[in-house]
Amino acid sequence: MAIKALVFDLDGTLVDSAGDIAEAVNLTLEELALPRVSEATVRSWIGEGVRKLMTTALAHANSALLLDAVMPVFMRHYSACLLRSPRLYDGVGEALTALQARGLPMAICTNKPAALVSPLLQHLGIAGFFAHIIGGDSLPQRKPDAEPLLHVAKLLQQPVANCLMVGDSGTDLGAANNARMPIVLVRYGYSRDLDLDAADAVAVIDDMRELLAIVG
Incomplete structure (x- = not known):
């Protein structure tokens, strides 16, 4: 070649960065009064962008919350966790x-x-x-x-x-x-x-x- x-x-x-992304997802879920998930589970969701990530997370939690309402919460936690580990x-x-x-x-x-x-x-x-x-x-x-x-x-x-x-x-x-x-x-x-x-x-x-x- x-x-x-x-x-x-x-x-x-x-x-x-899976641990940091997982923590951002879980802090978002906690703020929304939804159950946390394992890092391994979040790792299996990574790769198709943040909106798809949170769409999958909400579906996994059987939540009817609107994605557009959730994304600002997630992006706040994502930014805060970016350099965590x-x-x-x-x-x-x-x-x-x-x-x-x-x-x-x-x-x-x-x-x-x-x-x-x-x-x-x-x-x-x-x-x-x-x-x-x-x-x-x-x-x-x-x-x-x-x-x-x-x-x-x-x-x-x-x-x-x-x-x-x-x-x-x-x-x-x-x-x-x-x-x-x-x-x-x-x-x-x-x-x-x-x-x-x-x-x-x-x-x-x-x-x-x-x-x-x-x-x-």
């Missing part, structure tokens, strides 16, 4: 440093609200690696729609086929396939019900440093 740029998902790919997955820092040294431009394409991405990257010390950030509310469409990846390829000034998506979920896989962008999946993320071994991906990796041999 002639890879000239990389596009990374964030939660579940670069950053383990996130961590980079093993090998991420080293991989990003090596990719940058090779002169490869990099971007983030996530369904996380855009306003929450930069503070998280700054907190974890990796903001300087990324030339562009596309969040879940940056465009009318979000992953698995193709448009966020098509848009970020234009920002990176590369043909889609020369960009490599790196993600962890069916949402990422769907976006990459819809955009006809090659994708590498990580095995350690929030794959939900995706069969990683059957996925149409360039590779499935256990550590981000494996990406270095794939990019070449």
